[in-house]
Amino acid sequence: MTAQRRSATPPTAYARWSRGQGIDIVPGFHIPDLRAVPLKPWARMGGYGCFINHEESDRSNDCYVCLIPPGEHLHPVRHLHELMIYVLSGRGSTTVWGPDGRPQSFEWQRGSLFAIPLNVRYQHFNSSGEAPATLLAVTNAPVAINLFDEPGFIFDCPYDFPSRFSGADGYFSGEGTLTGRLWETNFVPDVRDFPLVEYRERGAGGTNVQFKLARNTMMAHVSEFPVGTYKKAHRHSPGAHVVILSGTGYSLMWKEGEPITRYDWSEGSLVIPPGETFHQHFNTGASPARYLALRHLNARRDPATGLPMSSISTRLGGDQIDYADEDPMVRRTYRDECATNGITSRMEEFHGTP
Ligand SMILES: [Fe+2]
Incomplete structure (x- = not known):
């Protein structure tokens, strides 16, 4: 008897589940304008939604956009996966129910960032009667759904996680603790003007x-x-x-030894660098460029220092290219691009820095 070779990898449990949600799945790693993705009625959530999936979404983390019409609210839901939300537009509130069933609510607006604690029941409300509210969510649902392959367990499990959320008042007050560049909190009122800390490792006067x-x-x-x-x-x-x-600018992306591709961006764009692909962000505008990254914890670290390999020079075996080691074309192209926009490149002063 001869074993039959499968012609293709079967879809993951997450892929089967997401395709059954009745909303579009936009593939890719460059969305020029998140406000222009195709939204369709989303029966499970209420409102209108769309998944955005990168090449590894069906087994790592995924993303969706969900719109709440003016004066309306979404369904109450809970789930056994983590969730971070960035408010793309509008204003509203979210009610969460603690382990004792007591509700508490907090308000958000465009620019807010927050997370719903694991498996806590919650419900989103649009507090405007005139404008929609649009939420961008990044989750690790693919990991949870693939592990159990039983959506009913993921979305209707009665277990509470009191160590993550006891129901205590003030959980979403925005209070937090800053350690170095790490801010531990549960709610950020507006990441667009959140004060940042010097971050020399990534180069050129950046903050983070x-x-x-x-x-x-x-x-x-x-x-x-x-x-x-x-x-x-x-x-x-x-x-x-x-x-x-x-801000405005562009990103270059390439796999080692392969051609470089450029992606232009501005406020409201989304870039998802594919795994193990070099990526580099360029500010070509007349104002600072700021972005929010929603991601997994970077797992690969230098055992000697504990630093992420993505912050260590390729000269030392890491995954970051020092300015002095990059293709000279990169800086020349950037200088020309700046000149076109009436901007003076400052990169000469950073070229020799570590
Ligand atoms: Fe990155």
Whole structure:
């Protein structure tokens, strides 16, 4: 008897589940405008939704956009996967129910960032009677759904996780603890103006703050880089969803030894660098460029220092390319691009820096 070879990899449990949600799944790693994705009625959530899937979404983390019409609300839901939400537009509130069934609510607006604690029941409300509210969510639902292959267990499990959320008042007050560049909190009122901390490792006057929300394993960070500068190229595992908060520019992406592709962005764009693909962000505008990254915790670290390999120079075996090691074309093209926009590149002053 001869074994039959499968002609294709069977879809994961997540892929089967997401295809059954009745909304579009937009594939790709560059969405020019998140406000223009095709939204369809989403029966499970209420409102209108659309998945955005990168090449590894069906087994790592995924993303969706969900719109709440003016004056309306979504269904109450809970789930055994983590969830981070960035408010793309509008304003509203969310009610969560603690282990004792007591509700508490908090308000959000465009620019807010928060996480729903694991398996807590919650419901979103649009508090405007005139404008829609649009939420961008990044989750690790693919991992949970693939593990159990039983959506009823993921979306209707009665277990509470009191160590993540006891129901205590003030959970979403926005209070937090800053350690170095790490801000541990559960709610950020507006990441667009959140004060950042110097981050020299990524180069060229950049600043950054990492966010750990609701004790999630998933992480977020905000980075900003000045006019006339670009960041160092690096690579890491898949699933970093980079939302452009302000500024204009472009990103270059390439796999080692393969051609470089350019993607232009502006406020409201989304870039999701594919796994193990070098990516490099360039500010070509007249104002600082700021972005929010929603991602997995970077798993690959240098055992000697504990630093992410994506922050260590390729000269030392890491995954970040120092300015001095990059293709000279990169800086020349950037200088020309800046000149076209009436901007002076500052990269000469950073070229020799580590
Ligand atoms: Fe990155």
